[in-house]
Every structure is written in C-alpha cells, then in structure tokens.
Amino acid sequence: VASLQEALFSLHPAGFTRKDSTLKTQLVCLIMVVPESQGELYHPPPDLQRDAHVPDFSSYVGMYKKSLENPEAFWKEVADEFFWKKPATGPMLQYNFDATKGNIFVKCMEGAKTNMCYNVLDRHVREGNLSEKVAYYWEGNSPEHHTTITYGQMLSSVCRCANVLKRMGVRKGDRVSIYLPMIPELVYTMLACARIGAVHSVVFAGFSSDSLCERIMDAQSSVLVTVDGVYRGDKLINLKQISDEALEKTTSRIYISRFQTPWDSERDEWWDEAMSDSSEDCEPEWLDAEDPLFILYTSGSTGKPKGVVHTVAGYLLYTFLTFKCVFDYHHDDVYWCTADIGWITGHSYITYGPLANGATSVLFEGIPVHPHVGRFWEIIEKYKVTKFYTAPTAIRLLMKYGQEPLYDLSSLRILGTVGEPINPEAWLWYYKTVGQSRCPVVDTFWQTETGGHVLTPLPAATPLKPGSATFPFFGVEPTILNEHGEEVEGEAEGYLPWPGIMRTVYENHERFENTYFKKFPGFYVTGDGARRDKDGYFWITGRIDDMLNVSGHLLSTAEVEAALTLHSAVSEAAVVSRPHQVKGECLYCFVTLKDSWEFDKKTVAELKTLVREKIGPIATPDFIQNAPALPKTRSGKIMRRILRQIARNEKDLGDLSTLADPKVVEVLFSQRSKAA
Numbered sequence: 001v002a003s004l005q006e007a008l009f010s011l012h013p014a015g016f017t018r019k020d021s022t023l024k025t026q027l028v029c030l031i032m033v034v035p036e037s038q039g040e041l042y043h044p045p046p047d048l049q050r051d052a053h054v055p056d057f058s059s060y061v062g063m064y065k066k067s068l069e070n071p072e073a074f075w076k077e078v079a080d081e082f083f084w085k086k087p088a089t090g091p092m093l094q095y096n097f098d099a100t101k102g103n104i105f106v107k108c109m110e111g112a113k114t115n116m117c118y119n120v121l122d123r124h125v126r127e128g129n130l131s132e133k134v135a136y137y138w139e140g141n142s143p144e145h146h147t148t149i150t151y152g153q154m155l156s157s158v159c160r161c162a163n164v165l166k167r168m169g170v171r172k173g174d175r176v177s178i179y180l181p182m183i184p185e186l187v188y189t190m191l192a193c194a195r196i197g198a199v200h201s202v203v204f205a206g207f208s209s210d211s212l213c214e215r216i217m218d219a220q221s222s223v224l225v226t227v228d229g230v231y232r233g234d235k236l237i238n239l240k241q242i243s244d245e246a247l248e249k250t251t252s253r254i255y256i257s258r259f260q261t262p263w264d265s266e267r268d269e270w271w272d273e274a275m276s277d278s279s280e281d282c283e284p285e286w287l288d289a290e291d292p293l294f295i296l297y298t299s300g301s302t303g304k305p306k307g308v309v310h311t312v313a314g315y316l317l318y319t320f321l322t323f324k325c326v327f328d329y330h331h332d333d334v335y336w337c338t339a340d341i342g343w344i345t346g347h348s349y350i351t352y353g354p355l356a357n358g359a360t361s362v363l364f365e366g367i368p369v370h371p372h373v374g375r376f377w378e379i380i381e382k383y384k385v386t387k388f389y390t391a392p393t394a395i396r397l398l399m400k401y402g403q404e405p406l407y408d409l410s411s412l413r414i415l416g417t418v419g420e421p422i423n424p425e426a427w428l429w430y431y432k433t434v435g436q437s438r439c440p441v442v443d444t445f446w447q448t449e450t451g452g453h454v455l456t457p458l459p460a461a462t463p464l465k466p467g468s469a470t471f472p473f474f475g476v477e478p479t480i481l482n483e484h485g486e487e488v489e490g491e492a493e494g495y496l497p498w499p500g501i502m503r504t505v506y507e508n509h510e511r512f513e514n515t516y517f518k519k520f521p522g523f524y525v526t527g528d529g530a531r532r533d534k535d536g537y538f539w540i541t542g543r544i545d546d547m548l549n550v551s552g553h554l555l556s557t558a559e560v561e562a563a564l565t566l567h568s569a570v571s572e573a574a575v576v577s578r579p580h581q582v583k584g585e586c587l588y589c590f591v592t593l594k595d596s597w598e599f600d601k602k603t604v605a606e607l608k609t610l611v612r613e614k615i616g617p618i619a620t621p622d623f624i625q626n627a628p629a630l631p632k633t634r635s636g637k638i639m640r641r642i643l644r645q646i647a648r649n650e651k652d653l654g655d656l657s658t659l660a661d662p663k664v665v666e667v668l669f670s671q672r673s674k675a676a
C-alpha cells in the first residue's frame with residue numbers, strides 16, 4: 001500500500017467488487033453531527049508491529065477484504081483453531097437480513113457439534129499443556145484479598161459446579177440466573193452452564209430486586225446462583241436479601257456461596273457444601289453450533305429489557321478473533337478488563353474471548369477509587385499488566401485525581417476503551433499519561449447485540465485519531481444511512497453478517513426483527529449516530545433513540561419514566577440526558593405532579609429512592625425538575641428535543657410552532673433553577 005490515503009480509499013464500499021451481488025448489507029449507523037477533527041494521527045509504535053498478528057495497515061486491508069469477499073475461507077481458518085465433535089455440514093454463515101424475504105436469521109456452522117467450555121478449558125489443559133498457566137489473578141475489593149487460578153484449577157472447579165447443577169436437575173437448554181459480584185465463582189458458574197448446555201443469564205449485581213425478578217421471570221430460570229454479600233468500596237451490599245426479595249415473586253431455587261445469612265433450607269444450598277462432594281469429572285454436553293449459550297438483558301426503548309441471545313459457535317469464533325487481534329494477544333500477556341461480567345464487555349472480554357485464547361487475565365472485584373484513587377495503577381504495577389481495557393467514565397474519573405499515576409506502568413503495551421464515545425481530552429490523557437505516549441488506544445465500538453467489537457482500531461495497524469473508533473473489524477461493513485434509509489456516502493451494497501451477532505430476543509423473535517431490521521430492510525440498525533470523515537474514519541456520536549448512556553451503561557428513558565410514575569404524587573414524567581463530566585451523560589427528569597402535591601425536597605428524595613429501588617443505583621436521577629406541564633405537539637407527543645435543550649440550559653430553541661402551548665417552555669425555564 002503506497003499511502004494511508006490509498007489504503008483507506010480501498011476500504012470504501014465502492015472500492016470492492018462483489019463476488020456475489022445478491023448479498024445484503026448489515027451494520028448501520030444513523031445521522032451525523034460531529035464536526036470533522038483535523039487532529040493529528042497517532043501511528044502504531046514500530047516495536048509493537050514487529051510480531052503483531054496484524055502488523056500494518058495493508059495487512060488489515062488484505063484481511064478485511066478477504067473477510068468480505070471470501071467469508072467461508074476466512075471464518076473456516078478461525079474455526080480450525082477449535083475442537084469440533086462433529087464438523088459443520090452447512091456453510092460458515094447463512095442468514096437473511098431482509099424481513100421482506102422471510103424470517104430474519106443468522107446461522108454459523110450448521111450441523112457442527114461442539115462445547116464452549118471444552119474449547120476454552122479442556123482444549124488448553126489437555127491439548128495445549130496450559131494446566132499450570134494462570135487463567136485469572138483474582139484481586140478482591142480489598143487489596144488484602146487476592147488469589148491465583150490456573151487453567152487446571154478452573155477446569156476442576158467448573159466440572160464440580162456442572163455436576164452440582166446437574167444434580168439439582170438442570171438439563172440442556174434450561175436457564176440458570178447468576179447474580180454474583182466479580183468473584184471466581186461467577187466465571188465457574190457460567191462455564192459450568194456452558195459445559196452442560198444450560199443457558200446462563202447473568203444479572204449485574206448492582207441491579208435491584210425488581211430488575212432481578214423481571215429477568216428471572218423472563219428467562220424462566222430454575223436456579224439462581226448468588227452470594228450473601230459483597231463489599232463495593234466501603235459499602236456492604238446484601239445480595240442474598242435482594243435475591244430473597246426477588247424470589248418471593250418467583251418459583252426458583254437458590255444456590256449460594258459465602259458467609260452467614262437468612263436461610264430457607266427447602267430452597268437454599270451452600271456453594272461450598274454442594275461443591276465439596278461433587279465429582280471433578282463431567283463429560284461436556286456436545287451441543288449444536290446454533291444452540292443458545294447465554295441470554296443477557298439489555299435496555300429496550302419500550303422500557304422492558306430485551307433478552308439478547310447468543311449461540312455457541314459464532315460467538316466462540318468472534319470473541320476469540322476480536323480478542324486476539326484487537327488486543328494483539330500474545331502468550332505472555334497479562335490482560336485486564338475492568339468491566340463487570342454483568343455486562344457484555346465482561347462476557348466477551350473477561351470470560352470467553354481471553355479464555356478461548358488461553359490468556360492470563362486480572363479479575364477485579366473492586367472499584368477504581370478504593371481504598372485509594374491509585375488502585376488501578378497499583379494493580380497494573382502489581383501484575384505487570386500489558387493490555388488494559390476500561391471505560392471512558394473511569395478514565396474521566398481518574399483524570400480528575402491528578403496528572404501522574406505514581407506507579408510503574410512500564411509493562412503496558414496496549415490500552416482499550418469501550419462503552420460510550422470518548423472525548424478527545426480523555427483520550428489524550430489516557431494515551432499520554434497512562435500509556436506514556438507509547439501504547440495505542442483501541443476505541444472499540446460495539447453492543448450487547450453485536451457480541452464483539454464491530455468498529456475498532458487494530459493496535460499495530462491503524463493510525464489513530466482521538467475519539468474515533470476508526471474502521472470495521474473483519475466481516476463487518478458499516479454503512480451510514482440518513483433518516484430516509486439512503487446511504488450518505490458510498491454505495492449501498494451488502495455482505496454477510498459476522499458470526500458473533502445476536503440471534504434473537506429470548507422468546508420474542510418478532511421484537512428482534514422489529515427493533516433491528518424493520519426500519520431499513522437488509523440492514524442491522526445499531527441505533528447510534530455516526531459520521532465518516534474524509535479519510536474514512538468512523539466517529540460515533542451517541543444514541544439516536546430514547547436510550548441514555550450513563551457511565552457506559554445503557555438505560556431506556558421509558559424504564560425510568562415508568563419508575564417515576566409509580567409514585568403517587570406523579571401524574572407524568574419525561575426523562576432526557578444531560579452531559580456529565582465523568583459519567584458522559586446523566587439523567588435529567590421532568591415530573592408533573594398531581595394537583596394537591598407540592599414539589600419539595602422530600603418528594604424529590606422519594607423519587608430518587610424509588611428509581612434506585614426499581615432499577616438500581618446506576619439509574620439514580622441526577623436532576624429532578626418540576627414540570628407543571630410538558631411541551632407537547634397538538635397530537636400529544638412530548639417534544640424531547642425541547643426538554644433536552646432546557647436540561648442543558650440552551651436558550652435558542654428554534655422552531656416551536658408545532659407545540660400545542662409554547663408558553664410551557666417559559667415556565668419550564670423558570671422552574672429550572674429549582675431542579676434538585
């Protein structure tokens with residue numbers, strides 16, 4: 001490749017000749033707003049390029065082209081890394097993304113039989129001689145608590161747990177809910193499910209009992225694995241009590257680890273007791289490639305969370321390859337992703353992707369600022385972390401505490417970020433202060449639904465622009481459409497899906513089709529705004545639907561509004577986002593109170609508590625404002641654009657002629673200063 005410009009040009013859709021002109025397109029972003037960055041390019045360091053899997057931009061372009069032009073050969077090569085009890089009888093990928101042509105579906109390696117747990121544990125222990133290799137350095141909430149878990153130890157714990165689940169009656173296809181903090185038992189239980197073909201549904205241990213209950217009921221889980229309590233910083237959180245509250249409304253059994261706690265001997269079992277007389281031998285259940293591996297709930301714009309379903313083979317291939325290439329994984333790496341396994345980042349890049357590669361990872365139970373603000377840097381120094389993956393919200397938080405982490409960070413080679421758009425200021429601090437200007441920052445854009453990275457730099461190949469997720473990963477072609485479904489740049493043409501894309505919404509395929517495929521037939525719609533600059537770099541600008549991204553966690557406005565209106569004082573509520581220095585976005589709520597109620601501190605406090613209780617602490621509103629009336633169109637639709645501008649104190653509101661009563665706006669501005 002003669003120049004970057006030329007290489008980038010060759011990435012534009014118009015630059016490809018299709019072998020199969022009937023293929024139809026996939027990943028879509030919508031509407032663009034960000035001004036073009038004229039900033040500097042940050043080039044990969046030559047020493048990283050020397051032994052990288054994708055050593056330069058032309059290699060990336062070559063592999064990318066192959067992934068689109070010959071996906072069969074491309075993914076077959078990846079599949080050859082793994083153990084298949086029975087080979088595939090169908091092609092690597094089959095799909096339909098166009099609802100006008102029948103049901104939406106994606107299949108990877110139809111006919112193949114395999115087991116995820118076998119591939120991420122037994123394969124390394126038996127075939128790869130990695131029994132003694134550290135799978136996880138577990139670091140507790142308190143620095144005094146830590147332990148090391150090898151691949152061999154993992155395999156035996158997972159088999160014991162699998163046998164306990166079997167003894168409890170869990171069979172292939174049954175669902176198991178997991179409500180655990182970041183302790184090794186969380187990974188053991190996920191893999192035990194994978195081993196016996198049960199479908200795990202991990203619920204983030206910061207969710208409330210109502211949220212937990214809703215997820216258990218939707219998945220119809222027969223077992224819940226939880227813990228009596230966890231310290232998050234100085235705060236003790238009684239997860240068993242929350243679980244008991246959730247279970248009061250369900251028929252499930254509970255299976256528990258750690259400490260003293262109220263007990264229902266008909267229903268509850270101790271982890272340690274159950275595990276102690278359980279065998280270490282457990283033959284894996286050989287599953288079909290398209291059998292479900294897990295359900296993970298993500299917020300939906302209607303308010304009810306969606307149970308995103310991922311299946312065995314495609315998810316294995318995709319998390320394996322993205323982890324290997326995006327973090328340029330090598331055998332001696334110590335990798336650390338600070339996410340919680342309760343979210344997709346933890347599923348793909350703490351559990352499955354790293355284990356599929358035989359990697360050594362840090363598993364961290366704590367928070368960045370406990371017992372001191374240097375905890376992240378201390379852990380990097382302690383374990384000599386080489387690849388570090390965190391969220392913009394954590395970077396912004398730690399930026400506030402000073403310019404120089406006072407620890408030895410010289411082991412670091414690659415930095416990663418995920419979850420929300422990263423502002424260039426935070427990117428540059430991360431790059432210069434944490435990475436000491438020698439570690440590429442991979443800004444990975446993806447979703448629960450995509451299973452793995454879809455837009456991302458490759459650290460030794462891609463020149464970086466701060467704030468841009470740069471280019472597509474192999475197999476993915478991003479396209480930007482305007483609201484009429486027209487391509488903004490390049491031609492609308494189509495490709496295969498990537499293997500890791502979700503297959504359905506649990507027990508609701510119609511919702512899957514309607515949410516992601518209905519609006520623009522032939523495309524998977526991400527729901528994010530984006531633009532592509534003159535060099536072909538993608539810039540994600542945030543959600544364009546009624547979703548909020550608070551500290552990298554998606555919340556739906558409808559879900560928070562539903563919680564607020566449960567209060568007897570509230571007749572109507574509308575929630576919008578407002579920029580926040582650390583969290584990226586925060587919740588700004590407008591509430592209309594019933595006639596006899598006064599908007600006072602007590603009501604505001606009750607409303608905040610109510611939202612915490614119904615959804616969880618991540619959804620706690622930052623601001624609640626009195627709204628004697630909401631700005632509505634004549635047909636009664638709330639104009640959220642106006643509410644967003646009021647929340648941000650933007651006075652120039654543009655055209656208000658569609659409002660039924662424009663005076664409402666003045667009143668809302670006058671009430672703004674009393675928001676609390």
Ligand code: PRX
Pocket residue numbers: 298343344345417418419420421422443444445446447448449469526527528540541542543549552553554
């Ligand atoms: O809005 C995008 C944002 O997070 C959304 C997906 O959220 P979730 O399914 O919870 O998964 C988060 C972790 C993968 C996206 O629709 N998002 C994620 N990564 C980025 C991002 N926005 C900008 N840049 C990113 N790197």
